[in-house]
Amino acid sequence: MISIGIDVGSVAAKAAAYDGEKIIATALLPTGWSPRESGEQLLKEIMGDLNITRDDISTIVGTGYGRVSLSFIDKKVTEITCHGRGAHYIDPNIRTVIDIGGQDSKLIKLNDKGTVIDFLMNDKCAAGTGRFLQVMANALEVGVGDLSELASGTEPANINSMCTVFAESEVVSLMAEGASKEAIASGLLHSVCNKTYSLASRMGVEDKVFFSGGVSKNKKLGQLLSNKLGAEIISSNESQFLGAIGAAIIGYK
Amino acid sequence: MRPEIMEEVEALRGVNSVKIKEAHEAGKKVVGMYCVFSPQEIALAADAISVTLCGTAQAPIEDAEKELPRNLCPLIKSSYGFAITDKCPYFYFSDVLLAETTCDGKKKMYELMGKIKPMHIMNLPQTAEGNDALEMWKNEMIKFKSFLEEKFGVEITDEKLKDAIKLMNRERSAMRRLHKLNAHKPAPLTGVDMMLAQWLKGFNVDKEAGIELIERLISEVEERMENGIYAFDENAPRILLTGCPIGSGSEKVLKVLEESGASVVALENCTGYKGLDVLVDESKDPITALAEKYLSTPCSCMTNNNGRLDLIKRLAEEYEIDGVVDLTWQACHTYNIESFTVRNFVKDELNLPFIQIETDYSDSDVGQIKVRVEAFLETIGSTVTA
Ligand code: SF4
Ligand code: SF4
Numbered sequence: 001m002i003s004i005g006i007d008v009g010s011v012a013a014k015a016a017a018y019d020g021e022k023i024i025a026t027a028l029l030p031t032g033w034s035p036r037e038s039g040e041q042l043l044k045e046i047m048g049d050l051n052i053t054r055d056d057i058s059t060i061v062g063t064g065y066g067r068v069s070l071s072f073i074d075k076k077v078t079e080i081t082c083h084g085r086g087a088h089y090i091d092p093n094i095r096t097v098i099d100i101g102g103q104d105s106k107l108i109k110l111n112d113k114g115t116v117i118d119f120l121m122n123d124k125c126a127a128g129t130g131r132f133l134q135v136m137a138n139a140l141e142v143g144v145g146d147l148s149e150l151a152s153g154t155e156p157a158n159i160n161s162m163c164t165v166f167a168e169s170e171v172v173s174l175m176a177e178g179a180s181k182e183a184i185a186s187g188l189l190h191s192v193c194n195k196t197y198s199l200a201s202r203m204g205v206e207d208k209v210f211f212s213g214g215v216s217k218n219k220k221l222g223q224l225l226s227n228k229l230g231a232e233i234i235s236s237n238e239s240q241f242l243g244a245i246g247a248a249i250i251g252y253k
Numbered sequence: 254m255r256p257e258i259m260e261e262v263e264a265l266r267g268v269n270s271v272k273i274k275e276a277h278e279a280g281k282k283v284v285g286m287y288c289v290f291s292p293q294e295i296a297l298a299a300d301a302i303s304v305t306l307c308g309t310a311q312a313p314i315e316d317a318e319k320e321l322p323r324n325l326c327p328l329i330k331s332s333y334g335f336a337i338t339d340k341c342p343y344f345y346f347s348d349v350l351l352a353e354t355t356c357d358g359k360k361k362m363y364e365l366m367g368k369i370k371p372m373h374i375m376n377l378p379q380t381a382e383g384n385d386a387l388e389m390w391k392n393e394m395i396k397f398k399s400f401l402e403e404k405f406g407v408e409i410t411d412e413k414l415k416d417a418i419k420l421m422n423r424e425r426s427a428m429r430r431l432h433k434l435n436a437h438k439p440a441p442l443t444g445v446d447m448m449l450a451q452w453l454k455g456f457n458v459d460k461e462a463g464i465e466l467i468e469r470l471i472s473e474v475e476e477r478m479e480n481g482i483y484a485f486d487e488n489a490p491r492i493l494l495t496g497c498p499i500g501s502g503s504e505k506v507l508k509v510l511e512e513s514g515a516s517v518v519a520l521e522n523c524t525g526y527k528g529l530d531v532l533v534d535e536s537k538d539p540i541t542a543l544a545e546k547y548l549s550t551p552c553s554c555m556t557n558n559n560g561r562l563d564l565i566k567r568l569a570e571e572y573e574i575d576g577v578v579d580l581t582w583q584a585c586h587t588y589n590i591e592s593f594t595v596r597n598f599v600k601d602e603l604n605l606p607f608i609q610i611e612t613d614y615s616d617s618d619v620g621q622i623k624v625r626v627e628a629f630l631e632t633i634g635s636t637v638t639a
Contacts (some may be wrong), residue, residue, distance in 0.1 A: 065620070080628035104621070116632050118606070121625055202593070 001058035002050070005247025006042060007079065008035045008066025011102065014241050015042040017050060018248035023089070025049050026241045035066030043072070059251035063243050075251060080108055080119050082246030087210040088114025089245055090236055095207045098196060098225070099242075100215035102130040105196060109203050118203055127162040128195030130215045135164050136188045139171045140181050148220040150185035157187035162195055186220075193224040200229060208232050212239040254484075256477060258470040259446050265453045265466075266501075270342040272458040276302055277346045282405050285347030285370075287332060288355055289523040289550050290377055292394060292543050294533065296351070297417035297460070298409045299401040304343045305455030306350070307524075308332035309500030311614040313340055321362065326585045327614040328498060329358045336366050343456060344370075349404055351397065353377040355554040356587050373400045381548045381555055391544040398540075414539035420460055422532045427467040428454060429529040434474050435518040436572045439483040441474045444494065444507050444517025446484075452500040452524050485516035490633045493568055495521040495561070495595065496580035496609075497588050503614050506580050506622060513626050519572040521565055522580070523552060530564060553587035561591070562598050569603050576606040576633045578626075583613045606633050 002024070007014045008031060017025045027046045029038045039062070047053065062073035063082040070076075087094045088110060097108040105128050109118040122128060130144075137144040157179045161167040167188075174184050192215070209231045211222050216235045226233040238245070277283060282301040286293065296303040313334025314327060320337070321330055335341040350372040352363040363374060375393045378386035398409050431450060434441050442450075450470065457463035477483075492515045499507060499522060510517050520526055531549050534542040551560030565577065577599045581588045592609045599607040608629045612618055 065624075078624055078628040078631060080624070081631045116628065118600075118632070119625075119628060121621070 002056055003059045003248050003251035004057055005061050005244040006039050007064040007243035008039055009064045013038040013042055014244040015046045016241055016244035016248045017046055018252050020252055023245055036069045039070045061247040061251035063247045077250055079243045081116050082243045084108050084110050084116040085114050085249050086242035086246030093208045094210045096205045096209045098211050099213040101213040105129050107199055120199055120203055128192050132164050135168055136171055139168050147185045148218040150182050151189045151220045154182040154186045156190045157183040159187040159191045189221050193228055197228045205229050205231050211235045212242050256473045258473050262450050266456055269456040269458050273346045276458055283347045285350045288353050289528040290353045290547050291351050292547055294417040294421050295398050298413035299405050299407050302458050306344055308335050310502035313338050324584050326358050326582045328582055329362050333362050336369055373397055379556055390548045391540055394540050394544050411539055418533045424464050425529045425532055427464050431467055431471055432526050438573055439485045439487050440516045440518045441478050441483050443484045443511055489516040490575040490630055491573055492517045493519040493574045493577045497582045497585055498522050498524040500524055506610050509622050509626050513630055515630055519568045521568055553591045579609040581611040
């Protein structure tokens with residue numbers, strides 16, 4: 001039998017199929033205006049890819065913000081538990097997951113079975129999230145994807161404020177003072193790194209750390225985190241499927 | 254589903270707002286209080302009514318923010334908002350207010366509130382340890398007593414104090430018995446109902462009637478327990494809620510917990526069990542006995558506050574707790590800082606899952622809190638079964 005995990009996030013919906021040993025297929029769609037429809041569409045796609053019918057599927061587990069609107073699922077599990085399980089699948093030595101997305105950042109601590117033993121999330125605030133970097137990239141008039149490269153090989157400018165609103169004006173005044181975009185970009189990444197570090201320190205970080213979420217595409221930030229945490233950081237292209245993978249595995253009995 | 258008497262309990266707020274008006278018109282004095290440190294007995298011995306005015310609603314916050322900083326604990330803003338808008342009948346009918354120098358936010362807010370109504374401030378020591386603290390607090394009891402005697406033109410005798418102590422001890426004992434019903438597995442009452450019953454006692458104009466009602470509620474619940482009727486089933490994760498005070502209107506986190514399938518069995522906060530744990534010693538000189546009881550309140554305004562950890566430990570054992578939730582109101586420094594200590598204690602000493610939730614009275618983050626709470630409950634589920 002096959003189990004399916006569907007992760008409906010605010011931007012994209014992801015699906016993964018698990019056969020008891022490994023992930024055999026994944027699929028992705030923009031969430032669009034209807035989480036339910038994109039969920040259904042994904043299910044169809046993945047069944048088509050694998051050439052299977054609903055009868056071949058034992059369980060469907062839904063996760064992500066849109067999970068409540070999926071009517072066809074057997075079980076709902078939060079993205080925190082699913083991310084943990086997904087990371088464990090990718091590498092069983094992972095004990096910490098740092099997930100920085102557009103709206104929030106979370107830290108998940110796992111045991112050797114991939115079970116979540118503790119987690120932390122940022123509060124109602126954009127500090128240290130993808131949103132923060134997006135706003136700052138706009139202020140710098142560069143793409144958010146360029147920050148990593150810009151920041152490599154320069155001394156960071158000092159950015160004191162964690163608050164998105166205040167940091168934005170700091171960036172503007174730094175530019176007015178003639179600081180280079182490179183130095184500012186580097187300063188911004190240091191700022192996100194420090195914020196993440198302080199969150200992580202509350203929980204303690206051991207062994208391997210998996211870095212996921214949209215912001216994990218930023219290579220420079222990954223390096224900074226690795227130095228600061230003194231831990232090996234791994235990232236993977238499958239990272240955006242973490243929730244769906246975890247959900248599929250949780251559903252498999 | 255719910256015990257029938259809960260409806261009567263819930264109606265108390267309305268009933269009491271009429272009663273307080275009648276009492277006021279009949280010339281009875283009313284003392285409005287804000288904290289578990291407030292010695293209600295002294296007000297009762299002055300033949301006055303004591304009511305709890307702690308703000309637990311979002312509604313008046315907007316008005317409060319015209320004068321107070323936004324970045325302030327919602328409880329303080331709500332309390333002040335009620336005071337300046339006259340939207341709370343209990344504040345309206347209070348003749349005098351009693352406040353204590355607890356946290357900085359409250360202390361400074363009271364300075365402003367004191368301009369609206371006559372207010373007496375008791376100077377609370379910052380520690381419960383040592384004889385100096387107790388002597389000072391005893392003195393504060395005496396000063397409050399003199400304040401009321403002068404304001405209301407009455408004499409507060411030791412006899413009257415002793416009677417008031419007995420009455421309040423009876424109320425505490427009844428509330429404590431009610432609270433302890435939820436030590437049973439599964440719990441007979443939801444945490445929301447327990448919170449309501451505990452919170453609404455603060456508005457009781459007629460203490461005897463209030464005690465009688467709680468006793469009837471206990472009997473009904475006990476009867477339901479004999480018939481196997483419980484609020485949750487055996488498998489519901491049992492949660493201890495600690496941290497900042499909550500009441501009707503600020504029960505968001507409690508509600509999310511129970512809607513997600515948890516049974517909140519122990520309310521360690523000062524609107525729950527904290528004030529019930531210690532009774533006033535009836536054999537001692539009343540002022541000393543009162544000072545000792547109130548000073549023993551394990552609130553985060555005190556340094557150190559190890560008593561809170563002891564209480565959490567005792568409750569965790571007695572109520573067979575599966576996880577601890579620490580609620581912090583935004584901008585409450587004392588509870589927020591202490592959360593780190595509580596977290597380490599719960600994880601390392603009690604070996605229980607722990608989560609801190611920092612929020613305010615508004616509904617804007619309910620979705621996010623749900624995710625956290627559900628993930629927390631999944632953590633409990635998997636560690637219990639693994
Ligand atoms: S938390 Fe402490 S200061 Fe606040 S109302 Fe309760 S006892 Fe008073
Ligand atoms: S919750 Fe905290 S900040 Fe608010 S009144 Fe109580 S002790 Fe003060």
